[in-house]
Amino acid sequence: MLSITDLHVHYGGIHALQGVSLEAPAGKIVTLIGANGAGKSSMLRAIAGLVKSKTGSIVYEGEEMSGLDPAAIVRRGIALSPEGRRIFPHLTVHENLLLGAYSRRDRAGIARDMEWVFDLFPRLRERSAQKGGTLSGGEQQMLAVGRALMSRPRVLMLDEPSLGLAPLLVKDVFAIIQRINAEGCSVLLVEQNAYAALTIAHYAYVLETGRITLQGTGEALLADDRVVHAYLGG
Amino acid sequence: MTIEILLQHLLNGLTLGSLYALIAIGYTMVYGILRLINFAHSEIFMLGAYFVFWGVTLFHLPWPLALFGAVVAVALVGVLVDRVAYRPLRDAPRISALISAIGVSFFLQNVAIVLFKAIPREVYRPQWLEDPLLVGGVRVLPLTLFVPIFSVLLMLGLVYVVYHTKPGLGMRAISKDIETSALMGVPVNQVIALTFGLGSALAAASGIMWALRYPQLQPVMGVIPGFKAFIAAVFGGIGSIPGAVIGGVILGFLEILIVAFFPDLAGYRDAFAFVLLIVVLLVKPTGLLGARSEEKV
Ligand SMILES: Nc1ncnc2c1ncn2[C@@H]1O[C@H](COP(=O)(O)OP(=O)(O)OP(=O)(O)O)[C@@H](O)[C@H]1O
Ligand SMILES: [Mg+2]
Numbered sequence A: 001m002l003s004i005t006d007l008h009v010h011y012g013g014i015h016a017l018q019g020v021s022l023e024a025p026a027g028k029i030v031t032l033i034g035a036n037g038a039g040k041s042s043m044l045r046a047i048a049g050l051v052k053s054k055t056g057s058i059v060y061e062g063e064e065m066s067g068l069d070p071a072a073i074v075r076r077g078i079a080l081s082p083e084g085r086r087i088f089p090h091l092t093v094h095e096n097l098l099l100g101a102y103s104r105r106d107r108a109g110i111a112r113d114m115e116w117v118f119d120l121f122p123r124l125r126e127r128s129a130q131k132g133g134t135l136s137g138g139e140q141q142m143l144a145v146g147r148a149l150m151s152r153p154r155v156l157m158l159d160e161p162s163l164g165l166a167p168l169l170v171k172d173v174f175a176i177i178q179r180i181n182a183e184g185c186s187v188l189l190v191e192q193n194a195y196a197a198l199t200i201a202h203y204a205y206v207l208e209t210g211r212i213t214l215q216g217t218g219e220a221l222l223a224d225d226r227v228v229h230a231y232l233g234g
Numbered sequence B: 001m002t003i004e005i006l007l008q009h010l011l012n013g014l015t016l017g018s019l020y021a022l023i024a025i026g027y028t029m030v031y032g033i034l035r036l037i038n039f040a041h042s043e044i045f046m047l048g049a050y051f052v053f054w055g056v057t058l059f060h061l062p063w064p065l066a067l068f069g070a071v072v073a074v075a076l077v078g079v080l081v082d083r084v085a086y087r088p089l090r091d092a093p094r095i096s097a098l099i100s101a102i103g104v105s106f107f108l109q110n111v112a113i114v115l116f117k118a119i120p121r122e123v124y125r126p127q128w129l130e131d132p133l134l135v136g137g138v139r140v141l142p143l144t145l146f147v148p149i150f151s152v153l154l155m156l157g158l159v160y161v162v163y164h165t166k167p168g169l170g171m172r173a174i175s176k177d178i179e180t181s182a183l184m185g186v187p188v189n190q191v192i193a194l195t196f197g198l199g200s201a202l203a204a205a206s207g208i209m210w211a212l213r214y215p216q217l218q219p220v221m222g223v224i225p226g227f228k229a230f231i232a233a234v235f236g237g238i239g240s241i242p243g244a245v246i247g248g249v250i251l252g253f254l255e256i257l258i259v260a261f262f263p264d265l266a267g268y269r270d271a272f273a274f275v276l277l278i279v280v281l282l283v284k285p286t287g288l289l290g291a292r293s294e295e296k297v
Helices: A040-048 A070-075 A093-100 A107-120 A122-126 A137-149 A167-182 A194-200 A218-223 A225-231 B003-034 B041-057 B063-089 B094-116 B142-164 B166-174 B178-183 B188-213 B223-236 B241-261 B263-283
Strands: A002-011 A014-024 A029-034 A057-060 A078-081 A155-159 A186-190 A203-208 A211-217 B133-135 B138-140
Touching: A002 A040, A014 A029, A014 A040, A014 A203, A014 A211, A029 A040, A029 A167, A029 A194, A040 A070, A040 A078, A040 A155, A040 A186, A070 A078, A070 B178, A078 A137, A093 A107, A093 A137, A093 B166, A107 A122, A107 A137, A107 A167, A122 A137, A137 A155, A137 A167, A167 A186, A167 A194, A194 A218, A194 A225, A203 A218, A211 A218, A218 A225, B003 B041, B003 B138, B003 B142, B003 B166, B003 B188, B003 B223, B003 B241, B041 B063, B041 B094, B041 B188, B041 B223, B063 B094, B063 B188, B133 B142, B138 B142, B142 B166, B142 B188, B142 B241, B166 B178, B166 B188, B178 B188, B188 B223, B223 B241, B223 B263, B241 B263
Parallel strands: A029 A186, A029 A203, A078 A155, A155 A186
Antiparallel strands: A002 A014, A002 A057, A203 A211, B133 B138
């Protein structure tokens, strides 16, 4: 269980997160939707330790996470597949995946999980010796997700994993998220594609200009007029 | 010019080139990761030479042990320089770190003057490096073979670390994207420290061999070779390790061959490198193997 209480994030004069509280229970898919600039990425980056929050707390399995550096947070089982993929273009697919496992020492387990990721994304297996930068956008997205999985996270955070993918691939990505979740990994999902995200989510939050304005089960929010109006184009 | 003399020149070029290459690698690795020109690198080179001198004269170590000890000690100095002078400035504007680098350079030079005195010193050379060998009927000094061979071994060791180990993978990742590397669990500061350690070890080895070849120790002995190696790194494409090696070797050959074929120009020997720098900056600022300039400013 990951629980965040009263989180504030500032960038210079910008108050991007203004007291956000959120819970991601073990084994569930939780999604965070909101307009551009609402603060979704800031939220995930704060949990991953990339931006520091002065106030508020981020507690995972009883331990305070804020103040830890990103490497320490990955070691505790929380991984982020960042917005915009951020794969390493000059390294091979294989090396990109190994980097995802940097915090681990169990060689056998790493090899096993490499196979697991290749089974999830067969395309990556075919391309494993190729430089990351030569992959198509969709393949890079698969690599970014696969790379995050290589740390064997217990909480997987995905920042817009379907961005820039063809509709068919988007379906695949959401199916894979459900599959990963079925294997016991909690998921914290940020998505522009609110409909797909709410459909697979057990619980959902709506973020508006740094504040949570709505929350409920995925189903409940799919039926909520305000959500339909603002995020589902209804 | 006889074959024998030409061969001598080529060996000398290779020797000088290897020494430049070893220094240039340190510049290029640090630049690749931090976009920082580590001006203190010249002094790291100088310390290598002095530490061996100390090991032999003060501690009466056998030469190979003194060499090994000096390389390790200088690597630690390199790590310490990063820790004290650069790491606190990691999030500061890049110019701050650059100024800090210049400060460290002067500081180390002056420490060397205090510790070692400004008088030039004679260098101890093991006898086996001095007795000429006959190779295929040609007399060569073992030293001119030792330097390139030892340098190549060191470079192979470096290539192994950078391309075949986990910290090496971390280094290559950090050089592209520090933040995402951290997100992958790469301990960024440790990997940067390792980079300084490796670069400094190579520069120390270069300084030690330089002192065998041009046997005089002075606290400012690193300045000119350091500048030239920096130019070699820019020429090869700063940020690229193969580029630093190629740049260093080419610069070494150029310097020796120009002096050999145009003895009248010998007095301008130190100016060639700077002319080369200007030409590179005008014609191909990214250098021979430099990537498209994707500046992360
Ligand atoms: N490094 C930064 N420096 C300054 N302001 C920033 C920085 N990062 C984000 N912001 C600001 O913080 C606010 C929230 O940004 P954030 O990236 O979290 O939004 P988001 O919900 O992920 O948006 P999107 O859907 O467009 O990805 C925005 O107003 C943004 O301009
Ligand atoms: Mg975002």
